[in-house]
Amino acid sequence: MSSAKLAxxxxxxxxxxxxxxxxxxGVVLLILVVMFPFLWLLQMSFxxxxxxxxxxxxxxxxxxxxxxxxxxxxxxxxxxxNSGIISVTSTALSLLIGVPAxxxxxxxxLGSKGTIALWILxxxxxxxxxxxxPFFLAYRQLEWIDTLQGMVLIYMTFNLSLVIWMMRxxxxxxxxxxxxxxxxxxxxxxxxxxxxxxxxxxxxxxATAIFAFLFSWNDFFxxxxxxxxxxxxxxxxxxxxxxxxxxxxxxxxxxxxxxxxPVVMFSLVVRNYLVRGLTAGAVKG
Amino acid sequence: MSQVPAVPxxxxxxxxSFNLFDERNARYLMPAPxxxxxxxxxxxxVVYTMWMSFQSWFASSPKGPIFVGLxxxxxxxxxxxxxxxxFVRTIVFTTLAVGLQTILGIAMAxxxxxxxxxxxxxxxxxxxxxxxxxxxxxxxxxxxxxxxSGLLNYLLSLIGQPPSIWVADQSIALLCLVVVDxxxxxxxxxxxxxxxxxxxxxxxxxxxxxxxxxxxxxxxHITLPLLRPTIMVAxxxxxxxxxxxxDSIFVITKGxxxxxxxxxxxxxxxxxxxxxxxxxxxALLMIFFALVMGVSVVFMRLRRVSW
Numbered sequence: 001m002s003s004a005k006l007a008x009x010x011x012x013x014x015x016x017x018x019x020x021x022x023x024x025x026g027v028v029l030l031i032l033v034v035m036f037p038f039l040w041l042l043q044m045s046f047x048x049x050x051x052x053x054x055x056x057x058x059x060x061x062x063x064x065x066x067x068x069x070x071x072x073x074x075x076x077x078x079x080x081x082n083s084g085i086i087s088v089t090s091t092a093l094s095l096l097i098g099v100p101a102x103x104x105x106x107x108x109x110l111g112s113k114g115t116i117a118l119w120i121l122x123x124x125x126x127x128x129x130x131x132x133x134p135f136f137l138a139y140r141q142l143e144w145i146d147t148l149q150g151m152v153l154i155y156m157t158f159n160l161s162l163v164i165w166m167m168r169x170x171x172x173x174x175x176x177x178x179x180x181x182x183x184x185x186x187x188x189x190x191x192x193x194x195x196x197x198x199x200x201x202x203x204x205x206x207a208t209a210i211f212a213f214l215f216s217w218n219d220f221f222x223x224x225x226x227x228x229x230x231x232x233x234x235x236x237x238x239x240x241x242x243x244x245x246x247x248x249x250x251x252x253x254x255x256x257x258x259x260x261x262p263v264v265m266f267s268l269v270v271r272n273y274l275v276r277g278l279t280a281g282a283v284k285g
Numbered sequence: 286m287s288q289v290p291a292v293p294x295x296x297x298x299x300x301x302s303f304n305l306f307d308e309r310n311a312r313y314l315m316p317a318p319x320x321x322x323x324x325x326x327x328x329x330x331v332v333y334t335m336w337m338s339f340q341s342w343f344a345s346s347p348k349g350p351i352f353v354g355l356x357x358x359x360x361x362x363x364x365x366x367x368x369x370x371x372f373v374r375t376i377v378f379t380t381l382a383v384g385l386q387t388i389l390g391i392a393m394a395x396x397x398x399x400x401x402x403x404x405x406x407x408x409x410x411x412x413x414x415x416x417x418x419x420x421x422x423x424x425x426x427x428x429x430x431x432x433x434s435g436l437l438n439y440l441l442s443l444i445g446q447p448p449s450i451w452v453a454d455q456s457i458a459l460l461c462l463v464v465v466d467x468x469x470x471x472x473x474x475x476x477x478x479x480x481x482x483x484x485x486x487x488x489x490x491x492x493x494x495x496x497x498x499x500x501x502x503x504x505x506h507i508t509l510p511l512l513r514p515t516i517m518v519a520x521x522x523x524x525x526x527x528x529x530x531x532d533s534i535f536v537i538t539k540g541x542x543x544x545x546x547x548x549x550x551x552x553x554x555x556x557x558x559x560x561x562x563x564x565x566x567x568a569l570l571m572i573f574f575a576l577v578m579g580v581s582v583v584f585m586r587l588r589r590v591s592w
Binding site: 024031034035040054057100101104105121123128129132133140154164190220221235236242255264 | 311312315316319320322323326327329330331333334337344393397399401408409411412416417418419420421422424425426427429433434436439442468472476526529531532535536549550553554557563566567570571573574577578581
């Protein structure tokens with residue numbers, strides 16, 4: 001029970017209905033402020049060109065799909081596909097090598113798990129450019145600049161600490177008795193991990209995968225530095241519209257909407273794990 | 286933590302012998318790829334950047350790096366006005382943004398902690414700003430800040446105010462970016478604080494209610510002190526990320542007008558990838574890294590001391 005709730009309980013009486021009404025009005029107003037940029041982007045993406053710069057802004061118009069069809073067949077479509085391929089592959093790889101590591105971290109008698117938490121925090125603290133300079137120079141030597149494998153490798157690396165940390169909390173919540181029973185029954189360590197532990201942590205795996213996917217999908221920074229045209233990802237493509245076709249607000253809005261579509265869907269799926277994902281590395285206690 | 290051996294090494298093995306090695310060494314084999322990836326691709330690059338910070342080298346030149354000792358650091362600290370400007374702006378931006386988000390986020394958490402119909406839906410909607418693709422929402426804000434057809438000037442005209450040039454105005458460009466950052470991350474602070482609120486014990490409230498405390502006293506003397514560790518976690522994470530804000534600044538102002546919104550992250554990007562001045566920007570990054578670490582350590586310390 002919270003202080004607010006206690007206070008509300010005591011105040012139940014004459015002005016209660018009014019307070020509730022005002023409260024709702026406040027909440028709705030708040031939601032409107034928070035949601036407004038999204039709604040504005042959405043209406044812009046369906047607005048005919050001639051109305052986009054109208055003053056005062058026009059809100060009633062016949063929606064057009066023109067901006068979306070304009071995106072087809074061009075750089076944006078290719079970049080969108082690149083983003084999908086890179087995000088899915090890097091997520092799969094970071095789970096493949098991160099999940100077993102996380103399991104051992106959860107089960108091993110390591111002296112100081114706090115140290116590992118601190119290490120994960122430290123990787124968050126380092127400015128991304130500090131990692132990017134060596135990556136850029138190495139990729140230049142390897143001719144990996146503007147390649148899909150280059151992007152997959154860098155996102156895989158940066159999702160590792162997230163995967164290890166998130167999965168560890170899920171593994172910690174699985175009682176050891178289960179795997180001890182499996183081992184007594186003659187299962188191997190690997191078999192126990194595959195057939196007992198992984199199925200039990202399926203929801204955690206799903207949430208972790210979505211987080212890793214979203215971080216790769218949303219990234220702009222690494223793609224800006226390490227891609228040119230062939231491996232360009234969707235966020236860079238949208239920003240390029242602004243730089244080179246800055247007057248095409250409809251097209252920019254349509255591109256922005258397309259990029260955010262998977263993000264919105266997946267975010268709602270993982271909403272209950274969100275705080276855990278975004279504060280990975282928080283030292284408990 | 287339990288004292289049972291973690292991964293029992295001597296589990297009964299009934300498999301072909303070549304798997305015996307795998308089995309015995311599972312605890313080393315399972316994390317090995319991750320450890321290799323982390324050492325090779327996270328630890329090594331930072332060490333390399335540190336080494337590079339003592340060199341003078343342009344990546345665009347055919348000549349190799351030349352060792353110059355601490356020259357880059359000395360030059361940054363004593364001669365580079367652009368660096369000191371960026372340093373101050375980074376601190377100002379972070380303080381304003383995190384301060385605003387923390388206050389608003391706590392207030393919103395107290396509202397949303399009450400039971401009301403539709404609370405779940407509202408909470409879910411709040412997730413969108415922080416999860417949405419940063420460059421996409423930055424572009425929306427850029428359009429809304431547009432001086433000629435942007436929505437914000439229209440809103441100003443509705444209340445009879447003269448139009449503003451927003452992000453093109455040197456004196457308020459940084460503030461405009463604080464607004465964008467706060468729009469994005471106030472809900473995150475709210476969610477963290479909500480999680481903290483739901484874990485608060487009820488006893489202190491019951492005894493305070495018996496003693497006749499009013500709701501403002503409850504909030505100030507019980508809720509906030511109990512929430513302190515949670516709030517510090519939110520402030521810590523927000524500060525680390527706010528110091529490093531890149532996407533929104535790059536998309537909306539690129540550090541401009543002139544250098545009015547150039548933070549350390551933007552300046553080091555320009556040094557490294559526009560001027561290709563690798564040695565110099567590496568030194569800049571080391572100072573930047575130290576700043577982020579320093580701020581984090583301060584907040585982690587603050588969490589443990591009582592109010």
